[in-house]
Each structure stands twice: as C-alpha cells, then as structure tokens.
Amino acid sequence: MASPSLDRYDPDQAPTSRDKGFDKVLDGIHRGVVAIDRGINRVIPEEFNPFYYLGGMTNVLWILLVPTGIFLWFYYKPTTADAFSSVNYLTAVVPFGGIIRGLHRYAGDGMILLAILHMLRNFFTDRYRGFRDVPWVSGVVLLLLTGIVGMTGYLLVWDQRALIVTTAIIQALQSLDGIVGGLGSFLAKALLAGNEPNNLTLARMFFLHVGPAVLIFFFLWVHYLRLHRPKIWPPMFVTLLTIGAVVLAAGILPVEKTLAAGVPLSAAGSENIVYDIFYLLPVLALPSLGGAGVLALLVLIFGILFIVPWLPRKKHRYVNVAFVTPENCTGCQLCAIDCPFDAIVMVEGANPNPRNKELAVVNDDKCAECGICVGACPFHAINLPLANEDMIKDKVVALLS
Amino acid sequence: MTQATEISTENKHIAQNGKPKIIGFVCEWSLGRNDIIHEDGTVKGYEHIKTIKIPCSGFVKTEWVTVAFENNAQGVFVLGCPLGDCHFNEGNFIINERLSQHVTRLTNRKTIDDAGRVAELYLGVTANSEFTQSLEDFSRYIESLPPLAAPVKKAKGAAKPAPKPAAPASAAGGDA
Numbered sequence: 007m008a009s010p011s012l013d014r015y016d017p018d019q020a021p022t023s024r025d026k027g028f029d030k031v032l033d034g035i036h037r038g039v040v041a042i043d044r045g046i047n048r049v050i051p052e053e054f055n056p057f058y059y060l061g062g063m064t065n066v067l068w069i070l071l072v073p074t075g076i077f078l079w080f081y082y083k084p085t086t087a088d089a090f091s092s093v094n095y096l097t098a099v100v101p102f103g104g105i106i107r108g109l110h111r112y113a114g115d116g117m118i119l120l121a122i123l124h125m126l127r128n129f130f131t132d133r134y135r136g137f138r139d140v141p142w143v144s145g146v147v148l149l150l151l152t153g154i155v156g157m158t159g160y161l162l163v164w165d166q167r168a169l170i171v172t173t174a175i176i177q178a179l180q181s182l183d184g185i186v187g188g189l190g191s192f193l194a195k196a197l198l199a200g201n202e203p204n205n206l207t208l209a210r211m212f213f214l215h216v217g218p219a220v221l222i223f224f225f226l227w228v229h230y231l232r233l234h235r236p237k238i239w240p241p242m243f244v245t246l247l248t249i250g251a252v253v254l255a256a257g258i259l260p261v262e263k264t265l266a267a268g269v270p271l272s273a274a275g276s277e278n279i280v281y282d283i284f285y286l287l288p289v290l291a292l293p294s295l296g297g298a299g300v301l302a303l304l305v306l307i308f309g310i311l312f313i314v315p316w317l318p319r320k321k322h323r324y325v326n327v328a329f330v331t332p333e334n335c336t337g338c339q340l341c342a343i344d345c346p347f348d349a350i351v352m353v354e355g356a357n358p359n360p361r362n363k364e365l366a367v368v369n370d371d372k373c374a375e376c377g378i379c380v381g382a383c384p385f386h387a388i389n390l391p392l393a394n395e396d397m398i399k400d401k402v403v404a405l406l407s
Numbered sequence: 408m409t410q411a412t413e414i415s416t417e418n419k420h421i422a423q424n425g426k427p428k429i430i431g432f433v434c435e436w437s438l439g440r441n442d443i444i445h446e447d448g449t450v451k452g453y454e455h456i457k458t459i460k461i462p463c464s465g466f467v468k469t470e471w472v473t474v475a476f477e478n479n480a481q482g483v484f485v486l487g488c489p490l491g492d493c494h495f496n497e498g499n500f501i502i503n504e505r506l507s508q509h510v511t512r513l514t515n516r517k518t519i520d521d522a523g524r525v526a527e528l529y530l531g532v533t534a535n536s537e538f539t540q541s542l543e544d545f546s547r548y549i550e551s552l553p554p555l556a557a558p559v560k561k562a563k564g565a566a567k568p569a570p571k572p573a574a575p576a577s578a579a580g581g582d583a
Binding site for chain 1: 430465505532
C-alpha cells in the first residue's frame with residue numbers, strides 16, 4: 007500500500023513524461039542516442055565513454071588551438087603581399103611548422119564537429135531547457151563565434167580560396183542593402199578597409215580571427231556558470247584519444263597546397279580548390295541560394311537555436327524545488343557542496359538557532375529538482391515537496407510489509 | 408512506520424513467491440519510464456523485487472538503506488544512469504561514494520553480513536536486458552546467502568519527525 011502523498015509523484019507528472027506529439031519523436035531519438043552509448047559501453051568502460059565527454063573534448067581541442075595559433079602567429083605577416091608566402095614559409099621551412107598548421111586546421115574542424123555533436127546530444131537527451139537555458143544559449147553563442155573564427159581563419163592564408171570566400175562574404179553582406187539602405191555596403195567596406203581587398207584588409211581579418219576567439223573564453227565562463235563542478239576536462243583516456251586523433255589527421259593529411267590569391271583563377275584551378283565543409287558550407291551554398299538566401303538561412307537557424315529552450319517549454323519546472331526547514335538546518339554546508347548546480351547558498355546569520363552560523367537557502371531558478379541535496383543532509387533539513395523523505399521511508403516500509 | 412516494534416517472525420524476509428525480499432531505488436531518468444517496471448513498483452517477472460521511483464540516484468538517503476534492512480529486506484539496489492551520463496551531472500558518482508561508505512558502516516555494525524547485499528546498477532534507458540540480467544544475478548546471490556538475522560527494531564527507529572512540506576505555492580500550482 008503506497009502512501010497517498012507519494013502517489014502525487016506519478017510517472018505522468020514526472021519530468022520525463024513524453025508520450026505524445028513532438029516529445030514522442032524526441033523520446034525515440036533519445037533512445038537511439040542511448041543505444042549508441044550502450045554499444046560503446048560494451049567496448050570501453052562507461053566512465054571513459056567519449057560520448058559522455060563531448061563538451062570536454064571540444065574544450066581540449068580549443069585549448070590545443072590556442073598554442074598552435076600563437077605559434078602560427080609568430081611567423082604570420084598580415085599583409086596581402088606577404089601573407090601567402092609567410093604561410094608557405096612556416097609550412098615548409100620552419101621545423102614542425104607543417105604539422106602544427108595541420109594541428110590548427112584539424113583541431114578547428116574537430117572543435118566545431120564535436121561542438122555540434124555536443125549540442126545535438128544535449129538536445130536529444132533533454133538537457134537543454136528548464137534550468138539549463140543559460141548553458142544552451144551561451145553554447146549557441148559559442149557555436150556562432152567558433153564559426154566566425156573558423157571562417158576568417160581561411161581568409162588569413164590569402165590564397166585563391168580566401169579570395170573566393172571574401173568575395174562571397176562581400177556579396178552576402180551587400181545583399182543587406184535591400185533591407186536597410188547602405189548597411190551592407192558599409193559593412194563590406196568596413197570589412198575590407200576600402201572598396202577592394204588591400205593591405206589593411208588582412209589586419210581586419212586577423213582581428214576577426216583573434217577577437218571572437220578571445221570572446222570564446224568569456225562565453226565559456228558563462229557556459230559553466232550554472233555548474234558547480236563542470237566537466238571541463240575529460241578523463242585522461244578521452245583527452246589522449248582526442249589529441250591523438252588530431253595529431254594522426256595532421257600527420258596523414260597535410261594541409262593542402264593552394265595557389266596565391268594573385269594567381270588568376272584558370273580553368274584548371276577553380277575546381278581543384280578544397281573547401282572545408284565544416285566552416286565554408288555557407289560559401290558553398292552561395293551560388294544556389296544567393297547572398298540574401300544564405301544570410302536568411304543562417305539568421306533563421308541561429309534564431310531558432312536561441313529560442314529552442316522555450317519552444318517545448320519544460321512544463322514541470324518549479325514543481326519540486328527543494329525546500330529547507332530552518333529549524334533543522336545546522337549550517338554544515340553538505341548540501342551546498344554536493345549540489346551539482348550551485349543552487350544552494352549558505353547565508354550567514356540567517357539560522358534561527360543562534361548556535362549555527364549559516365543557513366542553507368535554495369535558489370529556485372538554479373534548482374534542478376534532482377534531490378541530491380536530500381541525500382546529502384543528515385539532519386532532515388532539506389526535502390523535495392513531492393518526494394519528502396518520510397514518504398519514501400513509509401514507502402520502503404510499506405513495500406516490505 | 409506505524410508498525411508495532413516487534414521481533415520479526417521467521418518468514419518475514421520471504422516474499423510471496425518464496426524468494427528473499429529485495430528493494431530497489433530506481434532513477435526515473437535511467438529505466439524509470441520503462442515498461443519493465445509495473446505501476447506498483449514490482450519488476451516484471453520478479454515479484455519479490457519492489458522498486459521506488461526517485462528523481463535521481465543521488466536522491467537516495469543512505470538512511471533508507473538501513474531502514475530497508477531493518478524492515479527485513481534481504482537486499483537493496485540503487486539504479487542510476489551510466490557513470491558519466493547522469494542527467495543531473497553527478498548524482499550517480501555521488502551515490503556511488505555515499506554507498507561505498509555506508510556499506511562499510513553497515514557491515515561494521517553487523518546490520519548486514521555481506522557487503523554484496525547492497526548493489527549499484529548504472530544503466531541507460533534502453534538497457535532492459537542488462538537490467539534483468541543484473542537483477543537475476545543479484546537475486547541469485549541474495550538467495551545463496553543465509554537469511555539476514557532479523558534485527559531488533561529500536562523504538563526510536565525513524566521516529567524523528569521529518570518536516571512536512573510547508574505547502575509551497577509553486578508545488579500546489581504546478582501539480583494540477
């Protein structure tokens with residue numbers, strides 16, 4: 007005989023209820039994602055499953071990109087005349103220059119690939135809405151910044167491909183003229199530092215490569231803000247796997263040779279240009295969609311991504327937020343330490359018992375309603391309203407009688 | 408909780424299907440919404456195993472494990488998401504730590520005779536076959552052990568009144 011109060015915490019009210027409409031589709035994909043994990047867990051111990059550390063792996067590659075980028079910057083000359091030859095010099099002459107350029111290339115590719123996988127996985131396992139709205143939105147900003155950094159990175163080489171990509175960006179920007187008169191031309195002029203690519207252009211591109219990259223650090227901080235102990239760094243096995251894969255790619259596939267921007271696009275040249283689909287997909291789509299089409303598509307995709315946490319809104323939020331019984335709280339901090347979402351703050355001087363210094367206070371917006379604090383508290387001071395510890399204890403006794 | 412404090416008679420630890428009683432705490436994000444567990448908490452095909460659905464495996468108070476053993480349970484298991492994939496990031500690692508400490512405590516106090524009476528399972532939402540397999544193994548292991556000496560329940564046991572929910576306004580509104 008189950009206690010009637012616990013029956014309020016029934017499966018239909020539980021946050022996992024997904025049996026109709028869009029939620030049912032999501033649930034099916036969730037099961038598929040977990041089935042892949044299950045396959046990997048048969049081979050690799052589950053603590054080291056790379057799929058559990060997609061965000062951490064993205065961060066490993068990001069940390070790998072910074073020193074390799076600084077190395078490249080030592081040799082790079084951001085002028086139209088010298089850029090291409092300096093890149094060639096560091097690739098061919100500088101010791102390990104080619105391999106480090108390869109690392110920078112493939113770490114960048116891997117970063118956006120893993121970031122997208124990380125996003126999809128968190129979407130399909132329902133870890134993007136409710137109390138996770140801040141990580142999601144900052145993650146979309148990070149994706150946008152990564153895309154900008156990656157695309158401008160291809161311009162810095164200043165080869166034929168860079169010229170094509172620049173032309174494409176200018177074309178896309180100029181299509182904005184139709185919406186706000188002169189806006190597109192102004193942006194294009196600001197980007198090129200003139201009407202034509204000139205010596206100042208690459209300095210601006212260089213800033214657009216490094217500036218957003220610095221912003222990534224800021225938004226990573228926002229990304230981790232709601233987590234008490236974010237999994238910033240994966241286990242050693244996963245870290246070495248990630249770095250090893252990039253080193254292997256850089257060793258097997260050296261960065262392709264291109265022709266300088268000054269060389270005219272002959273019939274032989276234009277088909278042989280290699281495009282990186284991870285970053286240059288919008289440029290590839292330009293001929294078929296047109297500048298305005300590509301821009302509209304990007305705005306649409308990122309606009310949807312930004313509001314996704316509120317599209318199928320989490321219905322059961324604030325239903326089961328933990329509450330503290332101040333008379334029982336001793337201010338021992340155990341719940342605050344164990345809370346994975348930093349939702350409990352210890353307030354000094356608020357405890358009704360003057361012998362106890364601090365009182366645990368729950369931040370409703372950060373609370374994930376998981377009850378980890380309930381398991382932490384030895385003093386019966388913190389509880390979930392829909393699954394009170396006495397209800398569970400009664401249920402244990404009832405099930406065993 | 409309102410049960411009379413008494414020394415249990417010999418068959419209290421045996422369920423109706425003749426097997427030792429086992430109780431499980433099941434995380435609703437791992438297998439909790441699976442049809443393998445009946446509405447009333449019994450596992451399909453294992454009528455002696457009763458489960459309680461919880462929001463996260465980290466929610467389990469180690470005190471409840473003690474309460475279960477004091478009420479003639481012969482085995483207790485906690486089911487969580489795979490380690491590293493907790494829906495709430497850390498719940499399964501946290502319960503892993505807490506249980507390993509608590510089991511040592513229980514064996515030292517002679518509440519249980521064998522540390523294997525407490526099991527931890529970490530399974531994803533689709534791992535039905537692994538779940539039944541683990542339960543089969545666990546159940547067999549418990550059967551191979553001698554019945555747990557019925558503890559003399561102290562009158563105090565679970566007597567401290569836990570606070571009643573102070574009827575938060577949000578709970579009343581969102582539950583309907």
